Amino acid sequence: MSTTRAAAVPRSLPHWRWHWQSPGLARPLNWLSVKAGALLLPAALLLLWHTAVTREWVSAQILPPPELVLQTFLDLARSGDLWFELSISLQRVLIGSLLGGLVGLALGLLMGLSRQVEAYLWPLFQAIAQVPVLGWIPLLMMLVGIDEGLKYLVIAKAVLVPMTINTFAGIRNIPASYLEVAQVYRFNLVQRLHRVILPAALPSIFTGVRFALTKGWIALVTVELLASSEGIGYLMVDGRQMFQLDLVIVSMLVIGLVGLLLDKGLALIETRLQRWQRQAF
């Protein structure tokens, strides 16, 4: 997101520029240099990492060599342990997100449609949203224990807040003229919801879904680190406790990758779903 925004700025500071003589060759070569440049630092870091361990500048226990990390990843992937832990984590995110997402959607819809409901519920919602997920965890642990229920509730809370806010804002930002047209047509509530309100609020709601799932994934990692005996977060805690940092690093990479895939996948669906909006140009 940030890269595209930075790239979208048409004119910026004239700094380091690479001018090639041949205009036909300039573009592919430039593209190649950008890609190569991007890989230079990771490659250098990898080399440094490798050298640091083999020359014993740092102990292999503090920093396992990159080959070992790769080997651990392959072992985990082959034995199926990785997929097992990952499937448990993803299942938790799915159930928690469904719970929080549906409640958030309902809450956002109700508050968006009725000023009366908003006046009653918005302050309470804000107070709950104000305390971060992390703050709720000890209380929830006391109330529901440390079983699956805790994970679902923590993820649901993380998902609830962006879902509610985006649904609410999506409805409130519908241009008044749309609603006036609906009034002229004497639409009833169901028609208004189906024909006007939901389609108009959909982009904002979908942004909420995307944002919420990213939040849900982060919340899952947090709660699994604190209290779990299964899942990708647990794999990490386990690796740390046995001082197998290769396991810790593999888990970190998998967590980052899954987060990225969730976000990119939803962004892709988002553009697909909203293609009709772009018909004008």
Added chain:
Amino acid sequence: MTDLAKRFPFLQRRPDLRGAVVPAGLVLLWWLATALQWVDTKIVASPPAVLDAFWQAAVGGELWHNLGASLQRNLTGFVVGGLIGLAFGTLLGLSRLAERLVGPTFHAAKQIALFAWIPLLSAWFGFGEPAKVAFIALAVFYPVALNSFEGIRATRVELYEVARVLGLSRTQRLFKLVLPSAAPAIFTGLHLGLIYAWLATIGAEYFFSAGPGIGNTMIDGREHFEMDQVLYGLVVVGAVGLLLNRLAAWIETRTLAWRVRPH
């Protein structure tokens, strides 16, 4: 009365009491449930018990001791992470070469959830104060670096050309043009950083070793099954977060007031 209302404009506005109905109802329900023994009062603390625990901690000084430790940690991490983030973002913003080399790695590393760093940080920095501060600094680093980078990239080329025509040196250009024009974005980053720092402070106190801190108060409360302690900790965490947020917004408007000043 009118004098008072004039001096404090918020008194003129009558608060919308409808928002208090549901919370008041919930507290009443909670109070009834504990007073009438619908729930086990050994597990669920009653509202007076929570107030009492809060009062005891405030008078006894534990609350201030813990809160002070948390805030100090928070601030140290914020300053360390903020400075490194600002320097990093500025470098990336000013130099296309640096952006090409470091940018992709930076954006990739950002994908790893913040809390996923904790096991590795604990292996490298131990479980004490350095690990906590390093974690908070990491939390602050990302938003500050990202926003200062984007702010600097958005510097208008016309202004930069004028600065060159006027013969400003590189340092002058940086401090008189680039940084001031990026200031709103940098402040957004710092503001986000402050919010993340508080979150990371609580997280660091949960995961790393025990010691003074408001997060530790909550974790201890849970371990000893003292819900009153957990609940007042929860309220303090929320309140401090809110105050930090307001403080940042206030400083932001104050410092950036020149933007809206009429010519």
